[in-house]
Amino acid sequence: MSVSLHSPEAGRHQAICAQAGDRLPAWARRSRRAVRDARPQGCRRAPPQIPLGMAAGPFMRRRPPGAPQAERTNMEAQDRVGAPDPPLVSVITVCRNAARTLETCLESVAAQSYAAIEHIVIDGASTDGTKAILERHRARLATVVSEPDAGLYDAMNKGVALARGTFVLFLNADDSFAASDTVARAMAEIARAPDAEVYYGSILVTREQAVQRHDPPPPEQAAAEMVLGCLPHQATFARRTVFERTGPFDLRWRRHADYDWWMKVIADPGIRLRRIRTVVARFAVGGASSDLAKGQPEVFAIQNAAALYRSPEWDRRRLEMFQRAYLGARIEAERLREAAGGSGMTTRERLRARIRGWLPDRLVHAIRAVRQALRPPR
DSSP states (O other), X not given: OOOOTTSTTHXXXXXXXXXXXXXXXXXXXXXXXXXXXXXXXXXXXXXXXXXXXXXXXXXXXXXXXXXXXXXXXXXXHHHHHOSOOOOOEEEEEEESSOTTTHXXXXXXXXXXXXXXXXXXXXXXXXXXXXXXXXXXXXXXXXXXXXXXOSSHHHHHHHHHHHOOSSEEEEOOTTEEESSTTHHHHHHHHHHHSXXXXXXEEEEEEEETTEEEEEOOOOGGGHHHHHHHOOOOGGGEEEETTHHHHHOSOOTTOSSOHHHHHHHHHHHOTTSOEEEEEEEEEEEEOXXXXXXXXXXXXXXXXXXXXXXXXXXXXXXXXXXXXXHXXXXXXXXXXXXXXXXXXXXXXXXXXHHHXXXXXXXXXXXXXXXXXXXXXXXXXX
């Protein structure tokens, strides 16, 4: 049954439709579709009449011809609800006696154009002015903890426990974001490919006045990268749920527990990795040989015990990679030695220097000792 808007029966049918709507609860009366469905068959409101030549205004968006009714309803729902909130990113900074570099780090986080950031700072009871810097920036920090801890990775575990974000990123006191829109660009990339749990980008490595960009390899090459290097944790956005799978940083490792964490991530088939193009952070290296001498044996211990490399194939590949690296280092050492002292040397002296460059230091010292013992007394 259909009723013309101009027929004598229009008033009676409108009254019936109104009564049908009044029988609905309040929440349902707010839904035009629910009211329409509750009306008797034939009680349908006619669309508003728009005079010819007049375009529909912004509040009268019309359904495209042939589009289903559900599509129009979804569009209206999106207009009412709006865009979803962006994911919260927890930036964790751990420090101890870092007054020289901390302020630059804090300012780089505060300058981010991406609004959904909580900055958590875990200080190991500093005594050099770090607390005063944190107090000046306190209004822009979500959480500040200053107390004795069991080292760098104990502080990082505290930060993860306090984090509320969907993603976690570690930015140490001597690191900083590469630009003010770094997090915004990284999160835009993540939004376009939301299927992974760990995302990592590039870093700018600074040594004194030199700056070099480091682009890590794609995920399929991550295991090989870890043999002689490491993926950059300063450029890594990890979902907080990843730490439920890996557990906290292992405090047995005083210097390279982040390397151990990466080994667990790469070995876990339930954790998907994705590389992003964003240059995330500036990372300063000190280059102290003493740190290398103390830290590298720990890396080797973690690597040798890792389940990731427990196969004859990886034993062979690792051996070949170490051999190539060793050869490259010896060649570079010889080149630097010749450049530094070759100008005033005779041919014989250069030959002897080259031979010494190829021989292990212990063997050179042993040869010298034998020569001294065999040299006749004067």
